[in-house]
Amino acid sequence: MPNPTAAMLVIGDEILSGRTRDANMHHLAGELTRAGITLAEVRIVSDEPQAIIGAVQALSAAHDTLFTSGGIGPTHDDITADCIAAAFGTHIDVREDARALLAAHYAKTGSDLNAARLRMARIPDGATLIDNPVSVAPGFTLRNVHVMAGVPAVFQAMVATVLATLTGGDPLVSKTLRIERGEGDIAGPLGELAATYPDLSIGSYPFQKDGKFGANIVIRGTDGAMVDTALAALETRFPG
């Protein structure tokens, strides 16, 4: 059985304007690979309702799981929760369980649970809260969509919580062979290898550094023995 697939939706003008470099995608990609879940697609959209709603509907329908990052804070540009609700036609309002979490936190820190902060308790009906051990304001899971914060420390904590609840497939085994030859010399034999092992993913990533050039050939698959056999065949063809 093929591994389950996931998509990620990054919400935020600050990535698209080049102001901020996204860190969450790389983190999630690595965690999913370790969990045996294939990250099949990532989209980055701006803080526009139609862009977010459209992407949520498309990606949640096309994949087993969708992870979102960003747009769940207290400011006017934090519209993710409302867009998720709209994408599924679900009612959304301040929910008592989320409000209680925030009220307890702000009582302790002496801050006011004002209207802006209350926005962070807007949770769609039927959603399950995702714990935020860093700054309390929760994420949530609605259907197959996991809605998480954009702040990397919070995002990473939420990913850990969610991944513990998901069933992955077999973890992906990945082996790399560095070949110091032009990619054009490697390509022919590599194509034959890929044709021989259709169940493996074989990628070629060229490098050029310190006057040396070549390609790192990465062989990935869930069958570790098959990965080793293909790697050995490649090593025979291009002895180190």
Added chain:
Amino acid sequence: MPNPTAAMLVIGDEILSGRTRDANMHHLAGELTRAGITLAEVRIVSDEPQAIIGAVQALSAAHDTLFTSGGIGPTHDDITADCIAAAFGTHIDVREDARALLAAHYAKTGSDLNAARLRMARIPDGATLIDNPVSVAPGFTLRNVHVMAGVPAVFQAMVATVLATLTGGDPLVSKTLRIERGEGDIAGPLGELAATYPDLSIGSYPFQKDGKFGANIVIRGTDGAMVDTALAALETRFPG
């Protein structure tokens, strides 16, 4: 008139598996912002024909310009050029102008222009070549799609070439105010400011570092005087 919009399509399993951290998106985002072109959406897809073709069709139709990155080398997983041709129903084969570029290069370096390397001369009918000053194999422009290499040095050179040919709108002016208050205290006044200036994009990016916390408020717009006025209003409300 609103600025023209662009999308980016990153093609490559190595990003989705977490093996490689994409660098091209951040570069393009900054260059487009400087050029007065709004990067509206980014998608990252795997080396699968249907995923690439579908994304090319959707993004090139929805935006003024589409930039792609990756998948134009000589190996079996380099299928971008054929997918672009398929997306538009255009014929593709080894083209004489591209073949001549490669032949001259490999004659000089003493390498063989073999079948694999010839793949890099596969260019759709009607496309214009994009110069590759680093490693010769060209990118190309077909309709509103600019097809570029994934290797960052080559990608950046190609972006510079392409941007010189595009007409941007007014460059975006961006000013930042650092406010050392909880986002929940800033959110109310910030929402009012955003409502007062609908032509500006006002974003709030929280930070927590070295025991201090607060948010960087970024005000962006093409009218520099309006950006300054809004910034001054915010400074008055939250004096440093």
